[in-house]
Amino acid sequence: MKIVVQVKLIPDAVQALAIGATLHMVNERANWVSEVAFAHGVPREYEPRKHTYAELKAAGLGAQAAQHTIKKVRDAYTTLKANLRAGNLSKPGSKRRRLAESKPVTFRPESAHPYDDRCLSWQYDAQTVSIWTTAGRLKDVAFVCSADALKTLREYRRGESDLMERGGVFYLIAVCEIPEAPVNEKPSEFIGVGLGIVNIATTSTGYRAAGRGLNRHRKRQLELRRKLQAKGTQSAKRRLKHRSRKEARYAANINHIISKKIVTTAERTGRGIALEDLMGIRDRVRLRKDQRAQLHSWSFHQLGSFLQYKAPRAGVPQVYVDPAYNSQRCSECGNIDRRNRVDQATFACRACGVTMHADDNASHNIDRLSSRRFRRRGNRSSRDGGQSHPFRTSRCKGRLA
Helix, strand or coil: CEEEEEEEECHHHHHHHHHHHHHHHHHHHHHHHHHHHCCCCCCCCCHHHHHHHHHHHHHHCCCCHHHHHHHHHHHHHHHHHHHHHCCCCCCCCCCCHHHHHHHCCHHHHHHHEEEECCCCCCCCCCCCCCCCCCEEEEEEEEECCCCHHHHHHHHCCCCCCCCEEEEEEEEEEEEECCCCCCCCCCCCEEEEEEECCCEEEEEECCCCCHHHHHHHHHHHHHHHHHHHHCCCHHHHHHHHHHHHHHHHHHHHHHHHHHHHHHHHHHHHHHCCCEEEEEHHHHHHHCCHHHHHHHCCCHHHHHHHHHHHHHHHHCCCCCCEEEECCCCHHHHHHHHCCCEEECCCCECCCCCCCCEEHHHHHHHHHHHHHHHHHHHHCHHHHHHHCCCCCCCCCCCCCCCCC
């Protein structure tokens, strides 16, 4: 399986100027290649190369850098086409879709640029890299990372690495191929994981990750952004830039902690992990205006993706079940009634009278559905190498709380 490792470059003043100028230049040239490709109907990769390669070389890009610039542009159009086909950029004829289709793809000056082993070499013992720039080859550019990240780079780094700039700091994002552990083909049972907003994750083993702290943090960040945006001064804008991505980092850290705990429990007890398929839930659910920000900041997909790459590394199988009626179905008798869900936290079955926390009930339903599916169809994750998309089906009537 492939993962990425991020390292922070620590260049001196001269090296930083050269790296920054290189990154800005390749992205400027990528914008030009994009315009040429758009004018020619975005053909196959060979056609843009025929029209642009010589000029890229004349502009000062090396052979490999020119090839990577053209390929980066072509990959961007491939992604755009896939998003249009999947309906991710609204419906045909909409303003958003027309805007996406009517102009070339553009790249920011600090956008990531790929480097292969001809343009970038690593010296792990010295923790330095040698990197191509438009000012020549830079040697002994220092980088820093954790001890675990350095070990992963040393043992598993393969293929390209991306150079990017964020907030004036340069990073290298290296691709590593990690061997997967043998998947447990016959788990004793599954841990049902219910995802929500009030409780980020609730498992059938009794673990509940409350979202109170995260939601409070997000609310505070939202209020701070509103105040700074309303103020509109230069210092307020600097403060906004300084605080950018802070909420995303905080949420990602929490999701890493939750996913690691779930996978560790499953590995220790010989169980699998069962999740709901929530693809498209934001488009299907209708909420009041005051609830929309909370829904659209809900990072269930990120938590699912963390589980998806952590589980194969631990040899834990995964299955995904239809979320329809999990919040209304009694996990004891199977009765489905919307009145069973008394409120956000309370489930009381109208048929058998059992009462429990609503998220606990949903997690037990996911557990039972996944066990039946696994026995009937076998381990899907073990057959496809754990790479199947976790949120694939179209029925998305899952819970939001």
